[in-house]
Amino acid sequence: MSTLFERILDPANRADPYGLYAELRRQPICPQDDGTYVVGTHAEIDRLLHDPRISSDDLPDPQHFRWTGHPITDLIVRPVRAEIRKRHRPFIFRDPPDHEALRGRVMRAFSVARVRGMRAKTERLTRELIDKLAGKTRIDLVEEFSYPLPVTVICHLLGVPPEDEARFHGWATQLATALEPNQRGDEATQIKNEETFAEIADYIQDLVKAKRREPEDDILTDLAAGDDAERMNDYDLIATAVLLLVAGHETTVNLITNGMLTLLRFPEHLERLRREPEIAPRLIEELLRYEPPVHYRTRLALADIPIAGTTIPEGAPVVLLLASGNRDPSRFTDPDRFDPDRRDNCHLGFGGGLHYCVGAPLARIEAEIALVALSRRLREPRLLADPPPYRQGASLRGPSALPLAIAGVGEG
Amino acid sequence: MSADSSAPDRIVIVGASLAGLSAAKTLRAEGYSGVLVLVGDEAHRPYDRPPLSKQVLRRDFGAETTLPQPADLDIVFRLGMAAARLDRTERAVILADGERLPYDRCLVATGTRARPWPNPAEAALDGVATLRTRDDSERLAQRLRDRPARVVLVGGGFISFEVASVCRELDIPVSVLVRDAVPLAGAVGAPLGGFMAEVARGAGVDLRLGASIARMEADPRGRLAALVLEDGGRIETDCLVVAIGAARNIAWLDGAALATDRNGLRCDRFCRALGADGLPAGGIFAAGDVAHWPNPHDGDALVAVEHWGNAVAQGRTAARNMLAPGPDAMVAHDHLADFWSQQFGLTIKLVGLTAGADSFAVVRGSMAERRFLAVFGKAGRTVAAASVDSARWLPAYRAAILQGAPFPPLIGGLDAPRRIETQVLEDAAR
Ligand SMILES: Cc1cc2nc3c(=O)[nH]c(=O)nc-3n(C[C@H](O)[C@H](O)[C@H](O)COP(=O)(O)OP(=O)(O)OC[C@H]3O[C@@H](n4cnc5c(N)ncnc54)[C@H](O)[C@@H]3O)c2cc1C
Ligand code: HEM
Numbered sequence: 001m002s003t004l005f006e007r008i009l010d011p012a013n014r015a016d017p018y019g020l021y022a023e024l025r026r027q028p029i030c031p032q033d034d035g036t037y038v039v040g041t042h043a044e045i046d047r048l049l050h051d052p053r054i055s056s057d058d059l060p061d062p063q064h065f066r067w068t069g070h071p072i073t074d075l076i077v078r079p080v081r082a083e084i085r086k087r088h089r090p091f092i093f094r095d096p097p098d099h100e101a102l103r104g105r106v107m108r109a110f111s112v113a114r115v116r117g118m119r120a121k122t123e124r125l126t127r128e129l130i131d132k133l134a135g136k137t138r139i140d141l142v143e144e145f146s147y148p149l150p151v152t153v154i155c156h157l158l159g160v161p162p163e164d165e166a167r168f169h170g171w172a173t174q175l176a177t178a179l180e181p182n183q184r185g186d187e188a189t190q191i192k193n194e195e196t197f198a199e200i201a202d203y204i205q206d207l208v209k210a211k212r213r214e215p216e217d218d219i220l221t222d223l224a225a226g227d228d229a230e231r232m233n234d235y236d237l238i239a240t241a242v243l244l245l246v247a248g249h250e251t252t253v254n255l256i257t258n259g260m261l262t263l264l265r266f267p268e269h270l271e272r273l274r275r276e277p278e279i280a281p282r283l284i285e286e287l288l289r290y291e292p293p294v295h296y297r298t299r300l301a302l303a304d305i306p307i308a309g310t311t312i313p314e315g316a317p318v319v320l321l322l323a324s325g326n327r328d329p330s331r332f333t334d335p336d337r338f339d340p341d342r343r344d345n346c347h348l349g350f351g352g353g354l355h356y357c358v359g360a361p362l363a364r365i366e367a368e369i370a371l372v373a374l375s376r377r378l379r380e381p382r383l384l385a386d387p388p389p390y391r392q393g394a395s396l397r398g399p400s401a402l403p404l405a406i407a408g409v410g411e412g
Numbered sequence: 413m414s415a416d417s418s419a420p421d422r423i424v425i426v427g428a429s430l431a432g433l434s435a436a437k438t439l440r441a442e443g444y445s446g447v448l449v450l451v452g453d454e455a456h457r458p459y460d461r462p463p464l465s466k467q468v469l470r471r472d473f474g475a476e477t478t479l480p481q482p483a484d485l486d487i488v489f490r491l492g493m494a495a496a497r498l499d500r501t502e503r504a505v506i507l508a509d510g511e512r513l514p515y516d517r518c519l520v521a522t523g524t525r526a527r528p529w530p531n532p533a534e535a536a537l538d539g540v541a542t543l544r545t546r547d548d549s550e551r552l553a554q555r556l557r558d559r560p561a562r563v564v565l566v567g568g569g570f571i572s573f574e575v576a577s578v579c580r581e582l583d584i585p586v587s588v589l590v591r592d593a594v595p596l597a598g599a600v601g602a603p604l605g606g607f608m609a610e611v612a613r614g615a616g617v618d619l620r621l622g623a624s625i626a627r628m629e630a631d632p633r634g635r636l637a638a639l640v641l642e643d644g645g646r647i648e649t650d651c652l653v654v655a656i657g658a659a660r661n662i663a664w665l666d667g668a669a670l671a672t673d674r675n676g677l678r679c680d681r682f683c684r685a686l687g688a689d690g691l692p693a694g695g696i697f698a699a700g701d702v703a704h705w706p707n708p709h710d711g712d713a714l715v716a717v718e719h720w721g722n723a724v725a726q727g728r729t730a731a732r733n734m735l736a737p738g739p740d741a742m743v744a745h746d747h748l749a750d751f752w753s754q755q756f757g758l759t760i761k762l763v764g765l766t767a768g769a770d771s772f773a774v775v776r777g778s779m780a781e782r783r784f785l786a787v788f789g790k791a792g793r794t795v796a797a798a799s800v801d802s803a804r805w806l807p808a809y810r811a812a813i814l815q816g817a818p819f820p821p822l823i824g825g826l827d828a829p830r831r832i833e834t835q836v837l838e839d840a841a842r
Contacts, residue, residue, distance in 0.1 A: 047808070047811055050804075050807040051822070052805045052822060052827060053778060053826070053829070055826060095826050097827075303823065303824030303828075314824075353807075
């Protein structure tokens with residue numbers, strides 16, 4: 001008999017986990033057989049996101065390497081590298097005070113002006129991607145639209161030269177698994193991630209050197225700048241750049257794909273978006289509640305935490321089921337209804353507290369431009385599979401493909 | 413049917429500031445479409461006071477203090493005109509020029525004024541000022557621009573420390589005279605007050621504790637020249653800011669038989685003003701600094717909270733209740749006090765009330781790092797939390813206060829000190 005959380009992780013339940021979430025919410029804090037505590041109610045998730053006894057530093061130590069039999073490699077090079085990797089984790093897996101310093105640098109580089117400045121570029125990319133669909137009657141929205149858009153946007157922001165973007169697409173896809181709690185334990189995945197990480201690290205290191213020589217108006221230049229005392233060391237710089245790539249990629253892909261999927265399930269809203277594009281911002285907030293790209297995040301209890309009648313013991317892994325909190329009837333009226341007019345929508349789609357999504361403003365802009373353009377330009381779009389096939393991940397949950405029939409592409 | 417159960421169509425708000433505007437916005441948001449009059453004795457549209465002791469004095473670019481006001485509030489303003497009297501029988505507010513404003517609901521939001529220096533002759537000297545209004549702040553900013561040889565502040569509260577901090581930023585010598593042994597102790601308790609005293613001294617403030625002014629010396633033109641202290645010391649200055657607390661603006665309610673005293677206008681948990689007989693006075697409500705109300709987080713002990721957040725929240729609650737058809741439809745004012753201050757490069761935040769607290773402990777960070785969060789306990793329960801440059805954890809402690817969590821709450825984890833030391837607060841934070 002599998003536990004509720006095991007059933008949530010089971011790919012067979014990926015297409016509709018919401019019934020399981022409802023079952024889980026009968027108890028705010030659900031201890032699992034393996035000692036993990038799963039939290040599915042809005043109030044308790046929100047409290048724990050702000051609790052100083054909760055740590056984000058819950059990655060397993062990187063130790064799963066195979067012995068090569070070469071003593072220097074096995075006893076010196078790898079352990080040293082592992083230790084460095086451990087100390088220079090991306091800041092999504094770090095706690096204060098380190099987290100604060102690194103995140104602060106990124107927030108400054110992610111300036112409002114810079115993010116707003118991405119509008120025009122995103123609009124152009126969107127137009128080009130949709131233009132390419134002309135003449136087709138069947139498309140896969142994921143491969144032909146949702147996937148390419150965010151990588152190109154983030155590469156541009158970071159300052160990756162256009163000719164290198166193709167390599168980033170591959171890396172982003174592979175490394176997304178590192179953010180997926182139920183995949184990162186898998187040995188083959190870990191080995192592949194190690195290799196990919198080594199490649200991308202070398203690439204970024206060279207790029208950073210170039211930016212220091214010839215500064216440009218981009219995020220990598222800003223992060224690489226500063227005199228010795230406040231300069232971010234290269235390990236942190238690489239980890240941060242990779243985080244920006246990875247955290248902003250599959251999430252945004254999912255938001256756009258889930259968005260179209262939901263709008264096609266409720267065509268009256270697709271029609272409304274086409275006529276009233278100004279409803280897009282609120283519609284996107286509702287999507288982030290109703291079909292969020294990130295379903296859960298994990299934490300570690302650093303001390304006993306008495307909450308909602310139980311105590312999460314020190315050392316326990318904690319799963320915050322954000323997507324379940326988003327459907328909690330004690331926080332949202334009629335939570336299973338997709339209602340783009342919803343007010344008072346304090347969803348957990350971007351997390352909350354210290355680690356609240358850095359890329360939220362950018363994600364909102366990308367989703368808005370993409371969904372408005374798709375609603376206006378795709379003629380008579382229809383789902384060819386409902387539910388569509390899903391990717392492995394239960395946390396970064398989204399369709400692996402979204403096959404659509406279209407009657408053509410309009411001018412918009 | 414009594415006048416209070418029918419829907420109002422003439423509402424008069426006296427006091428055109430934070431609480432009054434918050435109420436006006438709420439009334440319109442809740443659908444009230446009748447006449448809405450806002451009376452204020454200051455000539456300005458409602459503005460914000462916290463910047464007056466901070467950005468305005470520093471002359472920060474764009475220190476705009478006018479409070480944002482939606483265009484469609486449809487308010488009839490009577491500005492630059494004081495309310496002189498309240499006629500409860502006829503239900504009318506009478507202005508200083510004799511105009512009568514009939515009401516079926518009236519909100520008293522007249523706030524407080526700076527307590528003047530007790531010696532009127534000294535208070536009238538050129539160079540002796542208080543700080544409560546925008547005009548006060550602009551005058552003081554102008555004085556600071558002329559770079560006085562020394563600014564002296566008398567009083568050991570937040571406004572005093574904020575002004576001293578700005579003086580140091582502008583590199584103007586500054587003395588702070590505090591009668592008590594520890595500054596800020598009334599608001600944040602002795603340990604935190606002691607910490608701020610160290611911070612102020614470190615920033616170059618001449619902080620004198622246990623000090624009071626015996627008399628002032630003036631030059632022949634009536635301009636302040638020096639202060640003589642009780643201990644015989646003498647400080648030459650032509651710029652004294654008196655920051656010795658606030659007095660409630662309730663004189664205009666004299667004769668209305670309302671429950672007023674030095675703590676303000678008594679009201680019940682629904683913000684209904686009470687008459688001298690202790691019963692709700694028909695149609696009259698109170699909100700903001702002037703209100704004296706039962707605090708549900710402290711066993712309904714009466715409090716007057718002189719903070720921004722309370723003025724906004726209480727204005728909102730009072731407005732809702734003014735529109736309610738009867739007590740059954742009213743909502744209780746259960747705001748948990750919160751407050752912030754910026755001084756000497758630090759941001760201090762406080763939630764809850766420290767009055768009566770008997771214990772204190774630093775539970776995150778450390779005073780040595782100047783980055784910490786401390787909690788206050790009263791009879792074993794957590795009643796308040798204060799953060800210095802660590803506001804990130806405050807929401808968690810706020811939840812603990814609301815639950816009346818055992819003291820000290822939320823121990824261990826990130827940023828936790830190796831050992832938690834609980835200090836006993838003598839004199840219950842006073
Ligand atoms: C310099 C300064 C700095 C501050 N900093 C902070 C801070 O950092 N954080 C914080 O939380 N709080 C701060 N406060 C406190 C905060 O500003 C007050 O709590 C808030 O202004 C209270 O609002 P109110 O509307 O109740 O009263 P007030 O703002 O006092 O407004 C009352 C209004 O009514 C008018 N009035 C009085 N009598 C009459 C009458 N008879 N007829 C007509 N009008 C009348 C007054 O002139 C005034 O305009 C600060 C206050 C000051 C003065
Ligand atoms: C729809 C798109 C997105 C969603 C739903 C999303 C969601 C989230 C969530 C839930 C978290 C919290 C993680 C936690 O608490 O453990 C997070 C963190 C983060 N996100 Fe996003 N994200 C999106 C897009 C982006 C983009 C476009 C970027 C950057 C380019 C980005 C960068 C980050 C970073 C750096 C963090 C870590 C913040 C920290 O640890 O302080 N995200 N995101």
